[in-house]
Amino acid sequence: xxxxxxxxALVLALFLALVQATLPLIGAARGDIAWMDVAKPxxxxxxxxxxxxxxxxxxxxxxxxxxxxxxxxxxxxxxPMLYKVAGVWGNHEGSMLLWVLILAMFGGAVALFGHNLxxxxxxRVLSVQAMIGVAFLLFIIATSNPFIRVDPAPxxxxxxxxxxxxxxxxxxxxxxxxxxxxFSMAFSFxxxxxxxxxxxxxxxxxxxxxxxxAWSGLTMGIALGSWWAYYELGWGGWWFWDPVENAxxxxxxxxxxxxxxxxxxxxxxxxxxxxxxxxILTFTLSLIGxxxxxxxxxxxxxxxxxxPARGVFILALLVIATAGALLxxxxxxxxxxxGGLFAPISxxxxxxxxxxxxxxxTATVFLGTLYPLFLDxxxxxxxxxxxxxxxxxxxxxxxxxxxxxxxxxxxxxKRADLAGxxxxxxxxxxxxxICVLGALYAYQGGPVMALLGVALAAWAFFGAIIELTDxxxxxxxxxxxxxxxxxxxxxxxxxxxIAHAGMGVAIAGMTGSAAWMTERIQVMRPGDTAQIAGYExxxxxxxxxxxxxxxxxxxxxxxxxxxxFLATLHPEERWFPVSRMSTTEAAIxxxxxxDLYVVLGQEQQGGTGGYATRLYHHPxxxxxxxxxxxxxxxxxxSLSDRRFRIGVPARAKRDxxxxxxxxx
Amino acid sequence: MTGVVRACLAALLIAxxxxxxAVQPDEVLRDPAMEARAREISKELxxxxxQNQSIxxxxxxxxxxxxxxxxxxxxxxxxxxxxxDYVTARYGDYVLLRPPFKASTYVLWLxxxxxLLLGAxxxxxxxxxxxxxxxxxxxxxxxxxxxxxxLDRLLREDS
Numbered sequence: 001x002x003x004x005x006x007x008x009a010l011v012l013a014l015f016l017a018l019v020q021a022t023l024p025l026i027g028a029a030r031g032d033i034a035w036m037d038v039a040k041p042x043x044x045x046x047x048x049x050x051x052x053x054x055x056x057x058x059x060x061x062x063x064x065x066x067x068x069x070x071x072x073x074x075x076x077x078x079x080p081m082l083y084k085v086a087g088v089w090g091n092h093e094g095s096m097l098l099w100v101l102i103l104a105m106f107g108g109a110v111a112l113f114g115h116n117l118x119x120x121x122x123x124r125v126l127s128v129q130a131m132i133g134v135a136f137l138l139f140i141i142a143t144s145n146p147f148i149r150v151d152p153a154p155x156x157x158x159x160x161x162x163x164x165x166x167x168x169x170x171x172x173x174x175x176x177x178x179x180x181x182x183f184s185m186a187f188s189f190x191x192x193x194x195x196x197x198x199x200x201x202x203x204x205x206x207x208x209x210x211x212x213x214a215w216s217g218l219t220m221g222i223a224l225g226s227w228w229a230y231y232e233l234g235w236g237g238w239w240f241w242d243p244v245e246n247a248x249x250x251x252x253x254x255x256x257x258x259x260x261x262x263x264x265x266x267x268x269x270x271x272x273x274x275x276x277x278x279x280i281l282t283f284t285l286s287l288i289g290x291x292x293x294x295x296x297x298x299x300x301x302x303x304x305x306x307x308p309a310r311g312v313f314i315l316a317l318l319v320i321a322t323a324g325a326l327l328x329x330x331x332x333x334x335x336x337x338x339g340g341l342f343a344p345i346s347x348x349x350x351x352x353x354x355x356x357x358x359x360x361x362t363a364t365v366f367l368g369t370l371y372p373l374f375l376d377x378x379x380x381x382x383x384x385x386x387x388x389x390x391x392x393x394x395x396x397x398x399x400x401x402x403x404x405x406x407x408x409x410x411x412x413x414k415r416a417d418l419a420g421x422x423x424x425x426x427x428x429x430x431x432x433x434i435c436v437l438g439a440l441y442a443y444q445g446g447p448v449m450a451l452l453g454v455a456l457a458a459w460a461f462f463g464a465i466i467e468l469t470d471x472x473x474x475x476x477x478x479x480x481x482x483x484x485x486x487x488x489x490x491x492x493x494x495x496x497x498i499a500h501a502g503m504g505v506a507i508a509g510m511t512g513s514a515a516w517m518t519e520r521i522q523v524m525r526p527g528d529t530a531q532i533a534g535y536e537x538x539x540x541x542x543x544x545x546x547x548x549x550x551x552x553x554x555x556x557x558x559x560x561x562x563x564x565f566l567a568t569l570h571p572e573e574r575w576f577p578v579s580r581m582s583t584t585e586a587a588i589x590x591x592x593x594x595d596l597y598v599v600l601g602q603e604q605q606g607g608t609g610g611y612a613t614r615l616y617h618h619p620x621x622x623x624x625x626x627x628x629x630x631x632x633x634x635x636x637x638s639l640s641d642r643r644f645r646i647g648v649p650a651r652a653k654r655d656x657x658x659x660x661x662x663x664x
Numbered sequence: 665m666t667g668v669v670r671a672c673l674a675a676l677l678i679a680x681x682x683x684x685x686a687v688q689p690d691e692v693l694r695d696p697a698m699e700a701r702a703r704e705i706s707k708e709l710x711x712x713x714x715q716n717q718s719i720x721x722x723x724x725x726x727x728x729x730x731x732x733x734x735x736x737x738x739x740x741x742x743x744x745x746x747x748x749d750y751v752t753a754r755y756g757d758y759v760l761l762r763p764p765f766k767a768s769t770y771v772l773w774l775x776x777x778x779x780l781l782l783g784a785x786x787x788x789x790x791x792x793x794x795x796x797x798x799x800x801x802x803x804x805x806x807x808x809x810x811x812x813x814x815l816d817r818l819l820r821e822d823s
Contacts, residue, residue, distance in 0.1 A: 237721065242716050353787075356784060360783055363775070371772045375768060381757070382756075382758045384758055384759070384763065385761070385772065387707070388707070388708055388761050389763060389772075392762065393773075397776075521687055522689050523689045
């Protein structure tokens with residue numbers, strides 16, 4: 001009964017979305033307030049219905065209702081509760097339901113909290129958002145219905161893929177989708193603005209918080225995914241330039257560019273046309289990512305051709321959404337008035353450079369991800385595009401970006417003094433040199449790229465700090481004065497400093513992992529000792545026992561340094577009998593600066609009692625994720641800026657007589 | 665295996681690979697310098713039966729064969745380039761994770777540079793149009809040195 005309720009709610013949501021996609025749009029065109037006002041209850045209703053549907057599916061998972069096909073295929077009665085719940089979005093159908101849930105949530109949030117939006121813009125935004133909703137709800141109901149029953153119901157399920165039964169991965173999709181789908185808001189705002197035919201600083205101020213929220217979520221989602229890869233895949237790799245990773249990375253890159261270009265629209269009323277285009281492209285990349293992952297086209301172009309229903313649907317949707325938006329853009333953009341003027345050396349100029357490099361980086365990842373599919377599709381041969389290609393093309397674009405990242409915020413708007421900005425960064429330069437020398441000393445040389453990485457990390461981090469201390473006049477004014485300035489500084493400015501510093505921390509981590517990782521691979525028998533990076537590891541024993549839905553083979557290692565006991569480590573190998581797969585659980589001991597990583601491998605043949613063991617020392621690696629978390633915090637701090645809540649440019653308030661309507 | 669991979673892909677937006685045991689203890693060469701070279705070469709070669717994994721990360725039997733082959737060639741005295749050529753001659757360009765620069769990959773390799781140059785050109789033209797100094801248009805007389813000094817002073821005060 002409950003699944004039918006969920007199914008029914010989903011269909012209701014589709015019809016509410018249809019209403020929301022049409023009536024408010026017509027109302028806005030005619031200036032009919034009553035029709036425009038339909039948007040709010042429809043958006044909230046649509047969200048509620050999808051929530052009911054989602055909860056119904058969750059319920060089926062929680063009680064292990066094996067008369068629902070989706071539950072049978074992705075769950076098992078013995079599975080721990082966390083993974084029963086996470087199983088809801090651990091499969092195609094359920095994850096698409098999560099997709100539309102988040103889509104409708106953003107729509108509902110605009111309906112509820114968008115008081116300061118002009119009524120026509122609000123109506124149009126919600127209509128566009130609902131159009132996307134209609135398409136995806138149709139997609140679910142027509143091709144990916146999670147509520148299909150199976151009769152007779154089997155006694156138990158076939159279990160979720162064991163690799164997915166992991167805390168990091170349980171929360172990875174919700175964060176990722178929050179970001180991915182959140183960019184739909186920027187898209188809806190862009191299309192609505194094109195329909196309105198007006199883009200002004202106020203528009204940018206409305207768009208930015210939604211983009212920031214999505215960006216923060218996506219940052220966290222990508223970080224969780226790479227963290228999972230790091231500890232689960234068994235050797236400490238954390239980024240593989242896999243198409244599925246790239247699918248989420250492209251919207252992140254474009255979204256980062258969008259965040260920055262929207263600042264120029266907001267502060268200087270310039271770059272409007274470009275920002276609109278970027279908003280459209282960012283969400284297009286989210287849709288492309290969805291297509292790549294959902295259609296099976298990545299497995300091979302031919303596998304896609306065999307079972308194309310889902311892929312073709314998303315592809316059609318992608319083409320309609322993108323082509324429609326771009327057509328609208330082509331018609332409306334030329335009439336957009338050029339805004340403020342500025343010299344190349346200025347804050348605006350720096351943000352243009354940021355956008356140039358980030359867009360090129362996005363294009364590079366796009367090309368590298370899709371080129372093999374393209375060649376294969378036109379039968380022009382097969383190529384592999386892997387990490388060596390991306391390292392060779394992507395990193396050279398990031399070097400100038402990070403180098404400029406510290407300088408840009410020190411430049412004045414309109415026209416700036418580059419020499420002056422650089423001289424203010426003297427101190428950051430000195431600290432950078434010290435860090436590079438420190439790395440040289442600590443690692444006795446090392447690859448040149450590593451030193452470049454350290455230099456960029458230090459430059460980004462200290463550059464961000466210097467910008468802050470400069471603004472609050474730390475050590476140049478009395479402390480009380482600095483404190484007053486620090487408190488008075490806009491939250492968005494704090495957010496920028498935090499996010500830029502976090503980027504520096506993350507780069508340090510990436511550099512450390514790429515350059516200074518050490519590894520020992522050997523056969524060990526209980527009682528044997530191995531050395532790595534100044535640590536000793538004694539292999540004590542292996543124990544086998546059944547736990548929940550798997551069989552665990554747990555090793556015990558004693559970690560010590562100079563004969564001093566440090567910790568006991570328990571790497572594990574897990575065997576999942578239902579899905580007939582095994583996973584490795586590395587034992588990781590971190591001191592927040594480096595990780596010691598131990599993997600218990602296969603037992604050697606011949607009954608010698610030896611196991612293949614892998615020991616890794618990963619210096620600075622934890623900083624990758626610490627940096628990502630800092631970046632996300634930066635995004636959230638910026639999000640709490642009061643300008644976004646008030647929504648009215650401060651100057652407009654001062655200049656005008658008080659009016660009952662918010663200024664537009 | 666493909667079933668598993670597809671299930672993973674369907675469920676996830678991030679890379680899913682089987683837990684990789686990759687290089688086994690019995691494959692490791694005695695000479696650490698040569699082993700390090702073998703590892704670097706292995707990162708350039710694709711495991712042909714896996715999805716986007718290098719032979720260094722993969723635990724597929726074919727990947728193991730290739731790893732052993734790479735090490736055999738190194739022990740036989742081949743240079744890094746010769747090893748890659750040797751493997752490519754037998755398995756085709758598809759085995760290279762860094763695609764070779766040739767007619768079918770010009771777009772791939774030159775695309776990013778073209779995008780950067782076109783973007784830079786576009787940005788440069790845009791910035792020229794945005795310069796505050798061209799506000800007066802074509803017919804305007806250039807500023808006298810005194811006027812410019814005064815303007816600079818005013819701009820400094822403004823910022």
